[in-house]
Amino acid sequence: MPDIALPSDASALASAAFGARPGLFPLPLAGDPVASWHRAVALGGQGRYSAARAELTRLRRATGPGGALASLATSTEASLLRQLGRHREASVLDGRAVAALAGAPADCPWAVEAHCDALTGLAADALGCGRLRLAARLLDRCAARLDEAGGVHPEAFRRQRVRLHWVTAETALASGDFATARRHSAAAAAGAERSGSVRHLIKSDLLQAASWTGESDPTPARDLCLDVLDRSTAHGLVPLRWAASMLWDGLGGGDAARRVRDESAALIVRRGGRFATIRA
Secondary structure (H helix, E strand, C coil): CCCCCCCCCHHHHHHHHHCCCCCCCCCCCCCCHHHHHHHHHHHHHCCCHHHHHHHHHHHHHHHCCCCHHHHHHHHHHHHHHHHCCCHHHHHHHHHHHHHCCCCCCCCCHHHHHHHHHHHHHHHHHHHHCCCHHHHHHHHHHHHHHHHHHHCCCCCCCHHHHHHHHHHHHHHHHHCCCHHHHHHHHHHHHHHHHHHCCHHHHHHHHHHHHHHHHHCCCCHHHHHHHHHHHHHHHHCCCHHHHHHHHHHHHHCCCHHHHHHHHHHHHHHHHHCCCCCCCCCC
């Protein structure tokens, strides 16, 4: 079960978004725009879609349409859509996230973070629409942006590098390149562990499990998938729990996997998530 607490400091929201307490709920109110963004990220990670969208609306009212935080808010909303399979809608928002950075100083760390979030988001959107070459080009742009900024801020952008590894691994999986997927998912897991982000480590391990499905022995993939399922359940990370159950089903989880999948999907819908409509 997620933690039940109501601390009042902004550090709790940062920890819930990108740290050791992703299941923290209820969350304290945000006292500034950065804390508001952290609050929205944490709510989205827990699958509380309506609450996350409401927080992002408050954030955009505070920031206006331009700047790094406005861009981060927009790409965060795009990520909520992407979790639900709504990649085309997400791509519109990720494009707006890039546009919001017009005029931002190129060496501003927040602008680099926001630009990379938008680029990896656009790459994931393209991947979800079956446009693997476009996804690869966008990932190259993100990598170049990080390399350029790394000389100025060498210890920064760990989160952006983890995200870059995620989408690179996903793109490799879509093309059947399991070796590349294993390499990048392992790098993402290492980066997430160094940063102390529980949620990012769980997602990285889910990608590692998926990358191991290319092996003849399904046991390592299944074991790590079930471990991810346990950890996502323990921390109240419903979207990751749903994704892990889908992988488990593909690995032969049968009725048990489908029960978890359906329970998680129903909870997502109750919390304001709307899955993409699949057209024949």
